[in-house]
Amino acid sequence: MIKKLLAGSAVVIFLAGTSWALSATQQTTFTVTVTSVFELSIDQGVIDFGRMRPGETKWNIPASAVNVVAKTNSGKPWYLKLSNDSPFNSANYIIPNSNFYWTGWTSGAGKWYGTANDQMSTAPKIVYASAAGEENNLPNGTGNHFKFKLAVPENQAPGYYMTTVKFTMTE
Amino acid sequence: MIKKILISLLILFLSSGIGQALSVSIDTSSINFGTVAPGSWLEAPLTRDHDTLVVISDTASPWQVKIAILQPLTNSAFPSITIPNDSFRWMSTYAGNKNAPYTNLGAGLNHPAILGYVNFSTIDELVYTSGKEPSYDDNNNLPAGTEIQFKWGMAMPSTQTAGTYTTTVRYTVTQ
Numbered sequence: 001m002i003k004k005l006l007a008g009s010a011v012v013i014f015l016a017g018t019s020w021a022l023s024a025t026q027q028t029t030f031t032v033t034v035t036s037v038f039e040l041s042i043d044q045g046v047i048d049f050g051r052m053r054p055g056e057t058k059w060n061i062p063a064s065a066v067n068v069v070a071k072t073n074s075g076k077p078w079y080l081k082l083s084n085d086s087p088f089n090s091a092n093y094i095i096p097n098s099n100f101y102w103t104g105w106t107s108g109a110g111k112w113y114g115t116a117n118d119q120m121s122t123a124p125k126i127v128y129a130s131a132a133g134e135e136n137n138l139p140n141g142t143g144n145h146f147k148f149k150l151a152v153p154e155n156q157a158p159g160y161y162m163t164t165v166k167f168t169m170t171e
Numbered sequence: 172m173i174k175k176i177l178i179s180l181l182i183l184f185l186s187s188g189i190g191q192a193l194s195v196s197i198d199t200s201s202i203n204f205g206t207v208a209p210g211s212w213l214e215a216p217l218t219r220d221h222d223t224l225v226v227i228s229d230t231a232s233p234w235q236v237k238i239a240i241l242q243p244l245t246n247s248a249f250p251s252i253t254i255p256n257d258s259f260r261w262m263s264t265y266a267g268n269k270n271a272p273y274t275n276l277g278a279g280l281n282h283p284a285i286l287g288y289v290n291f292s293t294i295d296e297l298v299y300t301s302g303k304e305p306s307y308d309d310n311n312n313l314p315a316g317t318e319i320q321f322k323w324g325m326a327m328p329s330t331q332t333a334g335t336y337t338t339t340v341r342y343t344v345t346q
Contacts, residue, residue, distance in 0.1 A: 022193040022234075022346040026224070027339050030215075032204035032244060032254070032325060036333035073209060075249055075332045138209055139329040 036074055037138060040169040043067045047148065055154040060147045065104065070128075070169050071141035078135070080144055081124035081168040088150070090159030097121060100163070101149040108142035110134055117149070124168055191230050194316075195344045198223045202323065210329035214322055221264055222323075226301075226344050227316035233302045234310065234346035236319060237295035244336035252332050259338070260288035260324040263298055268307055269315035276317060279303040288324045295343060 044066050049058050072078055082102060088095035100120040106112040110131035118125070128144050130137075148165075199222050204215050216222055228234050238261060243253035264284045266276040281297040282289050289296065299319050302310045309317045 022191060022230075022344075024193050024195045024344045026195050026197045026200075026342045027241075028197055028199065028222075028342075029201045029337060029339050030204070030244065030259070030323070031202070031335065031337045032327075033206045033335045034327060034331045034333050035206055035208045037209060073331065073333045075246075075252070075334070136330065136332045138331070 034073070037071055038074060038078075038169065038171075039069075039071045039141070040080075040167060041069050041071075042167065043069075049150050052150070052152045054152055054156045057149065057151040059149045061150070062147065065145040065147050068144045068146065068167050069141045070144070071138060072134075072169075073136045073138045074171060075135045076171045078130045078169055078171050079126050080128040081170065082120075082127045082146075083122055083124040083166050083168070084120050085164045085166060086122060088161040088163045090157070090161040093157045093159055093161075095150070095152060095156060095161055099151040099153060102146055102165075103149065104144060104146040106142070106144045108134060108137075108144065110142070112144075120148075120165070124166075127167075192227070193230070193234060193344060193346050194227045195236070195342055196225050197342060198225075204323075204325055207325065207327050209327055209331045211327045213325050213327070215325075216323070220322075221320040224319045224321065224342055225269065225316045226299075226319070227312060227314075228301070228309075228346060229311055229313050230346060231308075231311045232346050233300060234344055235297060235301070236299040237343045237345075238291075238298050239295045239341050239343070240291040240293055241339045241341055242293065244338045246332060246334040246336055248334050249332065252334070254325075254328065254331060254336055256292060257290040258326045258328055259291045260326070261291060261340075262288045262322045262324065263319055264322055265318075265320040266299055267318055268309055268312065269318050270312065274304060274307040276304045276307065276309055278305075279309075280319075291340070298342075 047062050049061055087097045097120045102118055103116050104114055106128055111129045113126050134142055202215050204213055207213050243256050246252040263280050266280050268274040277283055279299045302308050
């Protein structure tokens, strides 16, 4: 009986000894906020059709196309829109938007809405819609490329005509 | 005779449990890196030199400190978007006795500061082992304990989605 008790006690003491490994823990919460990037850039701010005669049409201006790069890390779909503030004008004369066209192509994976000969409009029109995965296109962004066509009416008054084309990136 | 044996067993149990204590504390439970642009490098804490972990042991047995991240930093708006663990890093800059004469216990650091930052992992990484300094045995370090100082680094990926990310870091002391 005593032998049994001693053997049992040895086992119990051994188990008790191994179970006394101590452990303690603490925790820290870490937080970081990544800034939002939502940028649109163009590589050419001035486009000159040069001198044109009444009735003349010029295509594919500028030759190297305007590269419009959109960058975002918002995680949301985005769109690129195109418009001009007003038709070409010089003093009291205008060249109607029905004579001003845009065309181009995209380097992105999204949908390009151009039809190769689209009329300019003062109302913003969708040019490009981002593809899945382009909700965050850092660091290089998505490039869209534009060329323009202008047909000067045959009865157009002489003058120095200007217009401002606007690219708008929206979510 | 049997009574004597049982009494002696009871005494053995008590003597194996009484007096053993191991505690760990951190001087901040929440660390905010603030706002950062994609592609940036930043360090924390922002307003002081380091954060401090203190371990107190009353037992003359070696103990170890390990560190792990419970999950990658996770975007609060898009839980599927995370910051990779290899972008979030820790550095143990100093270890020392908090009792006089305040011995430097850098010998116990597994990754001393000279080795630079260590990437976080969800697997426990050894930070410190007690009793490594020949001139001072901190296995039992009463009353003030041993302190380990930390800095934190973040190499924000240049493609990181905007938003607020959080995670939890766990410190485990075993003896």
